[in-house]
Every structure is written in structure tokens, then in C-alpha cells.
Amino acid sequence: MTLTTADTDITTVQPEWWKSAVVYQVYPRSFSDSNGDGIGDIRGIINRLDHLEQLGIDVIWLSPVYRSPHADAGYDISDYEAIDPLFGDLDDIDELIADLHRRGMRLVMDLVVNHTSDEHPWFLESRSSTTNPKRDWYWWRDPRPGTAPGAPGAEPTNWESFFSGPTWTFDENTGQYYLHLFAPKQPDLNWENPEVRQAVYAMMRRWLDRGIDGFRMDVINLISKHPELPDAEPHPITGRGDGFPFYAHGPRLHEYLQEMRREVFDGRDALLTVGEMPGVSTKEALLTTDPTRRELNMVFQFEHVGLDHGTSKFDPRPLAPGALADSLTKWQDALGTTGWNSLYLSNHDQPRAVSRFGNDTQYWRESATALATMLHLQRGTPYVYQGEEIGMTNGHFPDLADFRDLESLNFYHQSSQLGLLAENVLDGMRRNGRDNARTPVQWNAEHAAGFTSGTPWIGVNPNHSWLNAEAQYQDASSIYNYYRQLIALRHERDVVALGTFTRVDIGEPAVLAFERAHSADLLMVAVNLSDEERFIRFPTRWAHSTLILSNYPDTAEFVLRPWEAHVLTRRND
The missing domain is CATH 3.90.400.10 (Oligo-1,6-glucosidase; Domain 2)
Incomplete structure (x- = not known):
């Protein structure tokens, strides 16, 4: 059931091919610009496919390229079946699909059907x-x-x-x-109306007929709302309340997802379907991904990317030692061998993983590779966000004028009403704002990091002078080449894709250690998620094992140095 990008005929792959696949998210506006207008486009993606093929990527998840007024960076769609001229046209998307399929890769499109643009x-x-x-x-x-x-x-x-x-x-x-749960230019569709659902399903079928290989479904758990739409507990200052309990995971959500499966996906088994579900519980995630219920392959949950939030995401707090490991373990245990996890640390809505969960200065390489090891070797489908594979860090935003994100700017302008200090809010935006993920991919040390020959739509991180893809291709110890090893391990060993997950306590809360087991194949993964040395002792059953991957050039017995990762293997005799 292994899927590789070199020699796979995608028409003959098993239905659950996505269990051994690695997905790469492309945020097209910031990936690669082919025409010098400062905005990434589909032709730019086509021009960079060698980078992804060499990495070992199986699937591209493409953030929206549909026609849009861009009130929310393309997540406000005015025509689901047209490509925005900013990014290209339908001929370009057809060429992208064909080129990916020729390479044994797939294309998953963003599906934004909780809401449309007010210009639809x-x-x-x-x-x-x-x-x-x-x-x-x-x-x-x-x-x-x-x-x-x-x-x-x-x-x-x-x-x-x-x-x-x-x-x-x-x-x-x-x-x-x-x-409109989001911007005023993003009115919510009424999924209670069967005509709405049928129009959406027909659109989805036409995209699948065009040759795409699945959908990532934006905030799909919001499509069923409690019809009464009751008030929430009011905020003492604004008077507004959190309506989430009344518009998320509504009474007909699973009915709609099962209907979608019947109407759109039946007869097209080799597809990937993943639902973004903010606030989803482990119980709901298990229901949604249990294959016997015929809903979605996997979901994106948000618990681990909320661990550093205070009163809001713009009020970041330090993570407690072991908090990230405990949260991810909880989801591994809850979905077990019935459901399926989406494994991610970064996306277009989150700050850069190495800046948020790692140490992007003293232990930049070590923490970027440690986090990748910890994530990719869990049970589930790993997602790489563009630039993560070279260790891109949070952006550089000295002033308010450097920000572009609607969410961040709206919060800043409301902050004085909430009694917040403007500089504190700006600091929160610099650490956790969505613009951090949207600075251009750093291809080389040249003008605009090789992203564009023109002026980029958002500032390029100044560290592109040394942190760029070109500098890492020929460096055997680079983050890029470490990612290649991790991805190859998933492709080569069924234990990574199919094995069970068991957390192992080795006496240090800052160390995440776990076993993966499948048939006679065992893996032990141990990752120090801290800046300090940690003294550990592996279980005696691992005394005669083989180290197959580490992010340090040498190893020390009983010690994991800062952000050190070990992967051991042995037979389960």
C-alpha cells in the first residue's frame, strides 16, 4: 500500500493510500510568482514541482485559487468554478493536475462551503x-x-x-x-435548504470530474447550526457572546457529511477528504473519521495550537513542559486504530512551528528537525506547510503597516475598546498572527528570496539571506534533507503508516517517547522538546536495537541533548 512519487500509477493505488502519504500545503499567494506582479500563482507552483517531488511529497493541498474579491485572502469565493485571474486560469489548473499525476502526485483543493463571498x-x-x-x-x-x-x-x-x-x-x-460568522463579505450558506446542498455537491462532482483527488473542507463543522440561533452569554464590555455552541457541530452535521459521501464520493474511492473542525472534541473526531460511518477520512483538530493562547490568540503564553506532547498523545489514544489523525503544526492560519514550539535562534535546526520527527512518526497523515521543510521562521513586522491579515487588523482596531495596550496586541500579532505563515517562501538569497522579480505583496523575511531552499539542497545535514529522510521512512515502512501508537514514560515530561508496532516491526521514537539536556533510560526491551535516524551527528548514552531526536528499530520477536 506504499505510495511513492517516483513510480506510482495513481489509478491503481489502494483506497486508503492516504495513510502512507505526506501532504504539502501550498498557499498560492506566497509560494512562487511567475509573472512578477508580486503575488504567487499557479504557474509558479508548476515551476517549483521539482522541489516537492525531490522532497517526496505525495499530495498538494492547494489553498483557494477560485475567483474572489479577496476580503479574506481568497476564502471568500465569488465563483467556485472559475480561477481568479490573480492566480491564472482553468488551463493552468488543468496543467497542474496533469503534471502532478505524471509525477505520481495528487491535488486536493480547498472547499469553502460554510460561506461564500457576498459577490457570489x-x-x-x-x-x-x-x-x-x-x-x-x-x-x-x-x-x-x-x-x-x-x-x-x-x-x-x-x-x-x-x-x-x-x-x-x-x-x-x-x-x-x-x-456571517467571519467577515461581512462572507455570508453563511443555509445548509438546512436541500437546494443549497445539491448545488454544492454538483460543484464538487464537477471538480472531481476535472481530475482533482479530494478536498480539504474549510470549517466544515459549522455547516449545521441550531435553527433557533439563540443568544450567548454576553461579554461585559462588548455585549457580544460566544455563539460557538450554537453554530458548531450542529444537530445535522453528521447527516450532511454522510449525504455528501453518498452524493459526491461514492464510486470514487481513491480520494482524500479532510475536514477542518475548530473546537472539535475527540468524540466528534472519532465519529467523523470512523470508516464504518462513511463521513471523512480525517479531521484537523485545534487543541494543540491553542495551548499557548491566553485570553485570545493574541495573548500568547509560554507552554508548560510536556503540554504539547500530552495533547498530541491524547488525540493518538482517542482515535486509536478506528479513527485517523491529521498531523500538523503549521498552516496558513498558524505561526511558524519552529518559532512557536521550538527555538528559532540557538537551536533552529535541531528544534525544526525534532518537531518534524515527533510529528511525522505518529499515527496519522502528516501535513507539511510550505517553508516548514526548510525551517522558515516567523516574519518581521516592525509596524502595524507591515501586517496584511484581516483577523489581526480587526482585533487590533477593537483592542482599545477591550482595554488592551496597543503595543501588547502588536507583540501578540507578531508571535501568533496569521501573517507569519504568509510571508513568501524563501527559495534563494536573491531579490525577494527568489519568490518574485517584482515587489512582494507582503514583506519577505530578512533571514532569507541564509535561510533558503537553495542553500539546503546540497547540504546533507539540512532541514530539507532531514525531511526527505522522514518522508522516505513513512513510504518504506508500513509500521509508520499502519502501526499502533503507545506512549512510553522515560521519566522526563519534556521528552515525548512512543512506540509504533506493526506485525514484527517496532519503532521507538524519543524526542527532547526542550532547550535542556534530559537524562533518560529506554526500556530494557530496547537494549539491542538499531538507531536508524537522529538529528545529531553522534549520540550519547542515557542523554538527549537539546532538541535531540532518536528513532530506533528492532524486531518484535
Whole structure:
């Protein structure tokens, strides 16, 4: 069942090929610019496929390239079946699909169907009158009784948006409010309406007919809302509340996912489906990924990327020793051999892993490779976010004007109302803001890190003078080449893809150690997730084992140096 990028005919791979696959997320705006306009594009991706093939990547997950006004960097879609001219056209996407398939690789597209853009034809019709046939395709409600329409506090519910401010916007033309859990330009679709679901499923089928290999489903756990849309407990300052219990994991979520499976995926077994589910519990994740229930292959959960949040993500707190290891172990144990984990530390919404969970100065290489070892050798499908494979760090944002992200900027402008100090909020944005993941990929030490011949849409990290892909290709000890070893290990040994996971206590909370077992093959992984030496003692059954991978050039008995990772193997006789 092994999938490699060198010699695989993707039409003959087993249905669960994704268990031994490694996925690479491309955020196209920041990956590679082919035409010098400062914004990455599909042609730029095509030009860089050798980098991914040599890395050993099996699947590209492509963040949205659909037509969009770009209020939220393309996650506000105005036409699901057109490519935004900013990124190219349908001929370019067809060429990308063909080139990937020729290399034995696959393409997974982002699916954003909790909401559309307010410029989508569906919403334009819905907004045109209260009697339009598509009126019920979105969530429309009258103002709160006894209030003046459009006045503060007249919103139908008091929910706080993910992007700050109310979740309702008043439409003067029809005298009602529409719901948007994110930006006002991202109205939520009403999945209670079967016509909405059928339109979405038809669109998905057309993309699969075009040759793509699956979908990553944006905030898919928000598509079923409690129809009453009740108020939440109000914040003492803003008066708005957290409506999450009323719009996430709603009463019909599993029904919708099972219907989607029947309507879209049946008869197309060799696909990858992954659902982004903020706030998902282990119980819900297990239900969603249990193959007997026929919903999704895997989900993205968010517990571990919330461990350093204080009152908000812009109020970062230090991680307690062992907190990351304990959280990931919890998910390994909960999904066990029934469900399936998505393994990630970084994506387009998260700061850079080596800056957040590692040490991006003194132990930059060691911590980047230690984190990768810890992640890739767990049970689940690992995801590499662009630039992670060369150890890219958080960006450089001296001033407010250097930021681009809507979420961060909205929070900053609301911060004074919340009584927060502007400089503290800026520090939080520098550490945990989404722009950290969106600085251009650092290809070389030249102008704009080789990303563009023009002026990049967001600032390039100054450390590209030494931290870049070109500098790592021929360096056997580089982060890039270490990633190649990790990915090859998954492809070559079924124990990595299929083995059980058992946490091993070796006496140090800062060390994550675990065993993987499959048939007669055993692996022991031990990773020091700290800046300090840790004295350890492996179980006696590992006394006669073989070290097959380490991120240090030599080893010391009973000691793991800062951010040192060991992978041992032996037969299970």
C-alpha cells in the first residue's frame, strides 16, 4: 500500500493510500510568482514541482485559487468554478493536475462551503428581495424585537464574529440582517435548504470530474447550526457572546457529511477528504473519521495550537513542559486504530512551528528537525506547510503597516475598546498572527528570496539571506534533507503508516517517547522538546536495537541533548 512519487500509477493505488502519504500545503499567494506582479500563482507552483517531488511529497493541498474579491485572502469565493485571474486560469489548473499525476502526485483543493463571498451570484440573488427563490439559501433574520433596524444591539443574536464585531450585517434593501460568522463579505450558506446542498455537491462532482483527488473542507463543522440561533452569554464590555455552541457541530452535521459521501464520493474511492473542525472534541473526531460511518477520512483538530493562547490568540503564553506532547498523545489514544489523525503544526492560519514550539535562534535546526520527527512518526497523515521543510521562521513586522491579515487588523482596531495596550496586541500579532505563515517562501538569497522579480505583496523575511531552499539542497545535514529522510521512512515502512501508537514514560515530561508496532516491526521514537539536556533510560526491551535516524551527528548514552531526536528499530520477536 506504499505510495511513492517516483513510480506510482495513481489509478491503481489502494483506497486508503492516504495513510502512507505526506501532504504539502501550498498557499498560492506566497509560494512562487511567475509573472512578477508580486503575488504567487499557479504557474509558479508548476515551476517549483521539482522541489516537492525531490522532497517526496505525495499530495498538494492547494489553498483557494477560485475567483474572489479577496476580503479574506481568497476564502471568500465569488465563483467556485472559475480561477481568479490573480492566480491564472482553468488551463493552468488543468496543467497542474496533469503534471502532478505524471509525477505520481495528487491535488486536493480547498472547499469553502460554510460561506461564500457576498459577490457570489447566489448571494446577489438572495439579497435582491425577500421573495427571491434563493432568499433561503442564506441565513436572514429580522431585527431584534423592539429595536431600530440597523442600530447597535438590533442584531438578531449577540454572537461575536471570528474576525471581531457582530456576526450580523443589516441589509437596507430588504430590512433584514444576514449571518456571517467571519467577515461581512462572507455570508453563511443555509445548509438546512436541500437546494443549497445539491448545488454544492454538483460543484464538487464537477471538480472531481476535472481530475482533482479530494478536498480539504474549510470549517466544515459549522455547516449545521441550531435553527433557533439563540443568544450567548454576553461579554461585559462588548455585549457580544460566544455563539460557538450554537453554530458548531450542529444537530445535522453528521447527516450532511454522510449525504455528501453518498452524493459526491461514492464510486470514487481513491480520494482524500479532510475536514477542518475548530473546537472539535475527540468524540466528534472519532465519529467523523470512523470508516464504518462513511463521513471523512480525517479531521484537523485545534487543541494543540491553542495551548499557548491566553485570553485570545493574541495573548500568547509560554507552554508548560510536556503540554504539547500530552495533547498530541491524547488525540493518538482517542482515535486509536478506528479513527485517523491529521498531523500538523503549521498552516496558513498558524505561526511558524519552529518559532512557536521550538527555538528559532540557538537551536533552529535541531528544534525544526525534532518537531518534524515527533510529528511525522505518529499515527496519522502528516501535513507539511510550505517553508516548514526548510525551517522558515516567523516574519518581521516592525509596524502595524507591515501586517496584511484581516483577523489581526480587526482585533487590533477593537483592542482599545477591550482595554488592551496597543503595543501588547502588536507583540501578540507578531508571535501568533496569521501573517507569519504568509510571508513568501524563501527559495534563494536573491531579490525577494527568489519568490518574485517584482515587489512582494507582503514583506519577505530578512533571514532569507541564509535561510533558503537553495542553500539546503546540497547540504546533507539540512532541514530539507532531514525531511526527505522522514518522508522516505513513512513510504518504506508500513509500521509508520499502519502501526499502533503507545506512549512510553522515560521519566522526563519534556521528552515525548512512543512506540509504533506493526506485525514484527517496532519503532521507538524519543524526542527532547526542550532547550535542556534530559537524562533518560529506554526500556530494557530496547537494549539491542538499531538507531536508524537522529538529528545529531553522534549520540550519547542515557542523554538527549537539546532538541535531540532518536528513532530506533528492532524486531518484535
